[in-house]
Amino acid sequence: MIAGARLGVPRWILVVAAVGALFVLLPLVAMALRVDWAHFVPLITSPSSVDALLLSLRTSLVATAGCLVLGIPMAIVLARVPFAGQRVVRAIVLLPLVLPPVVGGLALLALYGRRGLLGGALDVAFSTPAVVIAQTFVALPFLVLSLEGALRSAGERYEAVAATLGARPSAVLFRVTLPLVLPAVVSGAILSFARALGEFGATLTFAGSLQGVTRTLPLEIYLQRETDPDAAVALSLVLVAVAIAVVAVAHGAGERVQPWRARRRSAISTARTAA
Amino acid sequence: MSLQIEASQAERDVSVDLTVAAGETLAVLGPNGAGKSTVLGMLAGLIRPDRGRATLGDEVLFDLPGAWLPPHRRGVALLAQDALLFPHLTVRANVAFGPRATGASRAEAASRADEWLRRTGTRAFADRRPSELSGGQAQRVAVARALAAEPSLLLLDEPLSALDVSVAAEVRGTLADVLTGRTTVLVTHDALDAYLLADRVAVMHDGRVVEEGPTRQVLERPRHPFTAELSGLTLLRGVRTAEGLRTDDGMQVRAGDAVAPAVGSPALAAVRPSAVRLVAPDDVAARSADASIPATVTALEPQADLVRVRTDRLDALVPPAVVADLRLHLGARVALHVPADAVTLYPA
Numbered sequence: 287m288i289a290g291a292r293l294g295v296p297r298w299i300l301v302v303a304a305v306g307a308l309f310v311l312l313p314l315v316a317m318a319l320r321v322d323w324a325h326f327v328p329l330i331t332s333p334s335s336v337d338a339l340l341l342s343l344r345t346s347l348v349a350t351a352g353c354l355v356l357g358i359p360m361a362i363v364l365a366r367v368p369f370a371g372q373r374v375v376r377a378i379v380l381l382p383l384v385l386p387p388v389v390g391g392l393a394l395l396a397l398y399g400r401r402g403l404l405g406g407a408l409d410v411a412f413s414t415p416a417v418v419i420a421q422t423f424v425a426l427p428f429l430v431l432s433l434e435g436a437l438r439s440a441g442e443r444y445e446a447v448a449a450t451l452g453a454r455p456s457a458v459l460f461r462v463t464l465p466l467v468l469p470a471v472v473s474g475a476i477l478s479f480a481r482a483l484g485e486f487g488a489t490l491t492f493a494g495s496l497q498g499v500t501r502t503l504p505l506e507i508y509l510q511r512e513t514d515p516d517a518a519v520a521l522s523l524v525l526v527a528v529a530i531a532v533v534a535v536a537h538g539a540g541e542r543v544q545p546w547r548a549r550r551r552s553a554i555s556t557a558r559t560a561a
Numbered sequence: 562m563s564l565q566i567e568a569s570q571a572e573r574d575v576s577v578d579l580t581v582a583a584g585e586t587l588a589v590l591g592p593n594g595a596g597k598s599t600v601l602g603m604l605a606g607l608i609r610p611d612r613g614r615a616t617l618g619d620e621v622l623f624d625l626p627g628a629w630l631p632p633h634r635r636g637v638a639l640l641a642q643d644a645l646l647f648p649h650l651t652v653r654a655n656v657a658f659g660p661r662a663t664g665a666s667r668a669e670a671a672s673r674a675d676e677w678l679r680r681t682g683t684r685a686f687a688d689r690r691p692s693e694l695s696g697g698q699a700q701r702v703a704v705a706r707a708l709a710a711e712p713s714l715l716l717l718d719e720p721l722s723a724l725d726v727s728v729a730a731e732v733r734g735t736l737a738d739v740l741t742g743r744t745t746v747l748v749t750h751d752a753l754d755a756y757l758l759a760d761r762v763a764v765m766h767d768g769r770v771v772e773e774g775p776t777r778q779v780l781e782r783p784r785h786p787f788t789a790e791l792s793g794l795t796l797l798r799g800v801r802t803a804e805g806l807r808t809d810d811g812m813q814v815r816a817g818d819a820v821a822p823a824v825g826s827p828a829l830a831a832v833r834p835s836a837v838r839l840v841a842p843d844d845v846a847a848r849s850a851d852a853s854i855p856a857t858v859t860a861l862e863p864q865a866d867l868v869r870v871r872t873d874r875l876d877a878l879v880p881p882a883v884v885a886d887l888r889l890h891l892g893a894r895v896a897l898h899v900p901a902d903a904v905t906l907y908p909a
Binding site: 446448449450451452453454457458461462465 | 605607632633635638710
């Protein structure tokens, strides 16, 4: 039995919690009610919509890969290598999480832009790579944060055993450390993907809005809102559906990629029941 | 391969000097916090001493400040209290981990794993996940995994203390089989493990080795109170008399066959608490040839189906009924009768 169920929580807590749930749900319901279902398919399959959707999926996937490549080593260093100024470094890494995306876009422009710090040596502004850079920039902290926490709570005991069995550090990483935190890697990657998919401010500032090149789905929705509100609502619903799917997958990820966890949990609860 | 370590670590206040001959098992005994696990950590390469040197055969494990061999190049396998089987791998893949990590082919690693699973009686579980094993099964698989890595030195850190008593006996049997002829350091706080598994013991206290020697000699003729405590004995220090021993505070005990030092020279006596009899202080009828030693109860500790009655003089191990009959409580006065065959006398 759950402790909370026995002790009971104050009734008013349930009421406020229900209000909170409606606060999140009702706007989405309202939007779904405004969808012009008769023209739904034509609206979301117009050339500009399809361009935007495909561009969004492509760039978000590449950005997620970028987050994994950069974020896994960052999380490992933060969780496993003690060094001076670690807290400062962690705060900086997490900065894009709290930074207004427009500011992030301006910062990227200041570095990579034609008249940026790199002197236009890497002139990627207003191109598809710029979209990916902007998305990676804002999504990276999600992966680092969830993976660092998982690494810390997993501890180093299995890694120590692996080392004494003769495994070199790289082998320990690939055969023990990463498999053990795989659920966190997967859920972190899914969160990063979701954040990249929804990216708007940094993309618009740093990459602009060229159809098929930098105009991702959020940008397309914002643009359509002016000219064709019905299309904007229909496309929004597509994003909501993608977001719900992502959240569902992220929730289930832990169980699915790590079946032994589920089994162990059931073994423990069986033992408890028996006791 | 023989092992030598002489190292110290200031932060944990540990300083040791130990030698293990090739093929020998050394048990490191001591209370919690004595620094036993730190010594294992140093040998495994998981804890770095401030200074010192350790060699395993011809290999220098560390020579600090300076040389430091990382754990994966030492050939030193560590078996801890928890089996710590990798939860994402099958039992067979766990045991094959060491061979794979050191370059064996997939097939070769699998056959070595099966061989060790067979020798530890766990072959039947090869395709299971660790979460499907009982504690004793998991620990036997962990033994197989450690040995499949073909270590030059095996480190065991209280390998039985997390197991039920009956299961511990089973795993102890497995260990006794596989430790023969293998250079091993076994950390334990259980004298039984030392008796059954070790050729020699070293007793640690407060980060130092205080006593070292062949298992029976150290445990049956302890020289320090904590060694006596580990083997369940009471240690008395005093002077040899014609009959036995007189302690510094004037208590007399008789000893059986006195091979001990000359009368008048310093001596030690180990007393078996299970042979000490407790009687009421005024019980004249119970008086026997044994001297009656008046004492005050200082603690009552249940021990399996007996009670260890600690007094300001000697401990006695008695059935609970005796405690009830004598109405023993803290501060109660009793008389101790110590038969001569409960006392082992030896030079200080």
